[in-house]
Amino acid sequence: MTEQSSKQVQQKIRKLTRRGPRRAVPRVRRMKFYLKVAGIDHRVLEEYTQSLAAILRNRGAKTSGPIRLPTKRLYLSVRKSPCGEGTPTYDFYELAIHKRLIVAELTSRDLTYILAVPVPRNTWIEIRVQQR
Numbered sequence: 001m002t003e004q005s006s007k008q009v010q011q012k013i014r015k016l017t018r019r020g021p022r023r024a025v026p027r028v029r030r031m032k033f034y035l036k037v038a039g040i041d042h043r044v045l046e047e048y049t050q051s052l053a054a055i056l057r058n059r060g061a062k063t064s065g066p067i068r069l070p071t072k073r074l075y076l077s078v079r080k081s082p083c084g085e086g087t088p089t090y091d092f093y094e095l096a097i098h099k100r101l102i103v104a105e106l107t108s109r110d111l112t113y114i115l116a117v118p119v120p121r122n123t124w125i126e127i128r129v130q131q132r
Contacts, residue, residue, distance in 0.1 A: 030061075032130040033111065035102040037066070039123035042098040048120055049100040056104050059113065065102035072097040 035052070039045040049066035056063045074095040081089065106114070119125060 030105040030107055033104050033106050034128040034130065035065075035104065035114075036069075036099065036126040036128070037102070037123065038097055038099045038126075039120070040095070040097065041122060042096075044120050045098050045100060045123060048123060049102060052114065052117065053102055055117065056102070056106070056110065056114070059110050061104050061106050061110050063102060063104040065104075066100040067102070069099035069101055071099070 037045060037049050037052070039048075046066070053063050053066055074097070076093040076095075078091045078093070079088065080091055104110075
């Protein structure tokens with residue numbers, strides 16, 4: 001009798017521990033994002049993009065960057081004389097816009113986390129999604 005009861009117990013244990021049909025584990029969908037950051041002060045911009053890339057890497061996202069892009073320089077020459085008479089003297093002004101690019105594969109949670117990070121003054125962010 002002990003053999004039959006032990007067999008019955010083993011069968012019950014097998015039934016309880018038996019796995020049913022495997023269910024598909026929902027995969028987290030990652031999309032490729034291009035974060036283009038531009039600003040006037042290159043020191044603030046470099047610090048911000050470094051921290052952004054570090055945050056993304058800590059969250060487990062595949063990132064590359066920050067990649068330095070060419071600086072756009074805007075030139076403006078203005079005539080000093082308000083009335084237009086006299087010798088033609090000019091004032092020259094220049095504005096340099098520095099740009100950085102971060103390419104990352106993010107989940108929707110990573111993106112909402114990144115959007116919550118405060119952006120410094122005189123800094124702009126453009127986010128593009130690569131369509132597959």
